[in-house]
Amino acid sequence: MDDRMPVHIHDLLLLAASAWEGNHRAPEALREAGRQILVEGGPKALAETALLALHCQSKMDGSLKRSMGVLRGRNLVAFIASCWNDLPSWKMNHDPALAPLKAAAPEAAQLVRLMRQLQAFARPEHFGGDQVHSFSSARL
Numbered sequence: 001m002d003d004r005m006p007v008h009i010h011d012l013l014l015l016a017a018s019a020w021e022g023n024h025r026a027p028e029a030l031r032e033a034g035r036q037i038l039v040e041g042g043p044k045a046l047a048e049t050a051l052l053a054l055h056c057q058s059k060m061d062g063s064l065k066r067s068m069g070v071l072r073g074r075n076l077v078a079f080i081a082s083c084w085n086d087l088p089s090w091k092m093n094h095d096p097a098l099a100p101l102k103a104a105a106p107e108a109a110q111l112v113r114l115m116r117q118l119q120a121f122a123r124p125e126h127f128g129g130d131q132v133h134s135f136s137s138a139r140l
Helices: 007-020 026-059 062-068 076-084 096-121 129-139
Strands: none
Touching: 007 026, 007 096, 026 076, 026 096, 026 129, 076 096, 076 129
16 A cells, blocks of 8 residues: 555545534534445445554554544544444444454544534533623632
């Protein structure tokens, strides 16, 4: 494999990074990508895509890791796996190489949900300007 990341893998990782940043449409886009991979290549292609994405994530250069948040501890491929978790062909694949991804997927999905909740909570409409100021002055 050359140093360039395949376009479809880059797109999957970019969608996963977008989900971490709060894009609510990204998980469904990842599910749809998984379904498309199944239609075009079958269950084996889905597993191979996940493993290739994991390999590419581990080989990313520093600037790409930084831009996608991998340096902040985000396991993008585990999140992709969590989006594919409802696909029967993903669940039924018992390839031992996929075991770490399947194990990390629930945690990655929970972290993304938590980030979304925190982002929603931090929006200005949740606080009136007076409430924020009165809270901060009360703390002083």
